[in-house]
Amino acid sequence: MMQPTVAIDVEFRNVAKSFGAVVAVDNVNFQIPKGSFFTFLGPSGCGKTSCLRLIGGFEQPDSGEILIASESVAQVPAYERHVNMVFQHYALFPHMHVAGNVGYGLRQRRPRMSAREISKHVADSLALVRLSGYDGRRSWELSGGQQQRVALARALVNKPTVLLLDEPLAALDRKLRKDMQVELKNLQREVGITFVFVTHDQEEALSMSDRIAVMRDGKIVQEGSPTDLYSQPLDRYVAGFIGQSNFIVGTVVEAGDQVTIKTERSVLFRAPKSKVAKSLLAGDNAVVAIRPERISLGNKHEAGVESFAGRVAQVTFLGDQTEFHVETEQAGRLLVRMSSGHASFVSGDPVIAYWKREAGLALLNE
Template sequence: MNNVKTITTNDEYTQEVSATGPVAELRGVSKNYDDVQAVKNIDLSIAPGEFLSFLGPSGCGKTTALRMLAGFETPSEGTVLIDSKDVSGFEAYQRPVNMVFQSYALFPHLTVGQNIAYGLKQQRPKLARGVIADKVQRVLETVRLNEFQDRRIWEMSGGQQQRVALARAIVNEPKLLLLDEPLAALDRKLRKEMQIELQDLQRQLGITFVLVTHDQEEALSLSDRICVMRAGEIVQVGTPRDLYDHPQSRYVADFVGTSNFFEGQITTVEGKTGRISLADGETYDAVCSEVMSVGEAACVSIRPEQVRMSSAQAAGSLNVTIQNRIFLGEHTEYLVRHAQLGNIAVMTPRQSDNSLDALQKGDTAWIHWNPDAALILKNT
């Protein structure tokens, strides 16, 4: 048989699988807790070696979806497949899956090496001590903790503990590594560093990573694809660039990045370009994210970095008043107010216009944007 390999994780999970198919699938999966439907009819295919993130607010169903992949929850409806095999009824330990929890769930009474070796010692048939020691040493080198094998967990920093948790998960060479907000407890600087390390580690190992997070920046920086969820449903799946540049709804545009929204009504539609009348009585051309109809209520979405601001008036620009100004080193964030359109966020790079440096709260400025930088979205 072509493109076939054997995956063996324990006595109850050995099969031949296609190396070219999805590593995991959720088919029509729903999860109910009494009268509450936490996940609603999800269909999702996860490719081998990809880094996929579930992104959404608390209570949207992302962790429940992850736990159904892990085997900690059983679907009320639908099927969970790993390597084309239905594992819906399998326990967590029967699946070729490991999970890194937000709390790390490390054993405080064991050393770093003993924590990592714990899962290996549970395998049947038993592994030889030399094999276990060799695997532990290799994974310690992978996460750059080879000098900490005999340290106690409580002697490690937060970032080091996170690496131990990752090492314990990857030492078993799972098909899927599931991460439930593993960076949430770290400070901002360390979280940035660990995001880079996590991405490098995933590329080095080639293991499929599935991350749950409510942090849009984390999802954008780490993921090959992002699955945006809302009220138990998947609203859009795409690459970070697709979701940022081409959101299909106001909800996605608002959750993935920051955006300005101006409500109005469609006046004309020509192909993918629409014209919308806004609260200032003017009409603006913009790209339609979906098929829109004349007379339909909609909104215009414009990213703050797409808004151009100047201290001098130009043709077609809007007069605004500076409400707030925050200098952040590489760029400056402004909150400006237009008499009819309301508050508008503007982000200017440091070298954009030196004349803007003199602007303070209460000063007048002028803004404009290119039509292809604006999106017309449904108000959902």
Template sequence: MAEVSLSGVTKRFGADVALDNVTMTIPDGSFVVLLGPTGAGKTTTLRMVSGLDVPDAGHIMIDGRDMTGLTPAQRDVAMVFQQYSLYPHMTVRENLEFPLKSPILKTPQDQIRRKVDEIADILQIRHKLDNKATELSGGEMQRVSIGRALVRKPSVYLMDEPLSSLDAKLRADLRVELKSIQADSGATLLYVTHDQIEAMTMATHVGVLDHGRLVQFGSPREIYEDPVSIYAASRLGQPRINVLPADVFAGAPSGAVNIGLRPEQIIQGEGEDSFVQRVEHLGDQTRLHLTFKSHDLITVTDAHTELKNGDIVKIRPSKPFYFGADGARVA
């Protein structure tokens, strides 16, 4: 597979800056997830790497080669779009076979059949191989779209929220399968999502984008445990990080405006009084919705807790994050 390197990549659409001087290295064989809300620049980054859009400034390298002026076909990448990209007049099998029949690949027919059957089993669509694409449900169409990329062995896989249209069970199953396929093949995969669970469970690296700027790049654990800003901290973690005024607890450092507390950074049973507003039993854990000095916060507790609405819980912070007025982390 191949390393992908973006250096100072900028893209404008009129007065709007979609990507702002993005520099990032996607290591060979890594599973990189781009996180951020709509408009953050995630899909634009994929389109830059694929060659579907051209940067206004900066360079993109794949496997040490400058991609300037090269078409998508010349870049040896496979892209899965958020919306289905199938040939409606073809069967599922014919759609999956199509990339392998490219004059560039010249794949023997027996290998085509074997690869298609293997991917159809992984994506749970073997029983649909003889159906026309127009006879499939939305989720089945997206699985075929993913399959069209997986049957190939390009330098880089590019995926734009490929699981968003699937039901919860299949989405969970395919998270495991995609990660397994990527790990077994050593593929380089750049994956766009707004789903932090996908990022936490699949990624070797996460790139957090905000209005076209890359604000943090590292492993999911690094970003979760050492966020550079409130924005980066809020991208990972379920429930979301609690952000309160810094002076709500004693001991805030100079320049701190907010304190950030993840559930495990709230110690229960000691400290100051908070009040239970709601108890959510989730099976393996229980979420407590608390009110502390007129501020709302969420933490987790034992699955079999007997706490109920109106109870008093003493809490204190443990190794919290502090942030300044601009949202950046304060040491």
């Protein structure tokens, strides 16, 4: 039987782009499946916006090939690509009301679209972003969230193949951002358009994306589903960027699927090797990543788990969960997160921090 093939909407093949001496995009390869929510995640300056601008045709690559809907777009100017972009700053036309803003692109079309047709598309687009009835408002009569939804409607009205979103929620306050994350994800499902999203906020990326490309210094370090990246990070950078992790450094004593590691304080413990990371050999510098929610605190050493003795240095109540900073002799400071109901330790208490061996992930410490 043939494998069902997934249509690819955007593809980079060895794409590179420099600005003077700065390598903004460094031989990048990826494929974005049609209808998916794809996110570039990374710190400021790692090349996220440059990738979007290359897709949009606002920049030309120095080398490599860009394909949209399986066609090379080397010769296709920005205005002919079936791509629209939404920016962090909504950039609405202040002299136009909402309907004028949303219908702007349609009014530029040649041959002309009838006024009736335009107002129907505008109304459909405003309904999508839940702003029906706001046609006559001016931008200064709208909240930040509403302005951003108008910007979305203005992009969606063109029915692009791909919608590019460059940190569109970054200017919104926290509560509104959370609401908009849910709305944006629902909207993407509803319209089925491929969304290419850029953020430096890992929580935002995890909650919305089908796939995430984690970037660093112009390169994609790892690409995968949110659960892949969370449970099988390729290296310390990804493990630290996607969620929080404790990192215990040491040296590999014995390698295999299970790795035995000697900490800097000469304590031996074991952790499974990452399935996706480079292999570990005896003598390598290693780091074991352990998520704070996978560590528990108790009063005595148990059999069958990895454990370190320590003392509670700090307790932070977060509602349903509580965070503990535990100072251990052998592995330094560990961050532990437990359900508040199970955690009655206070600052200064001696404790045993323990985790199931499979909760650790041994990685090369580069």
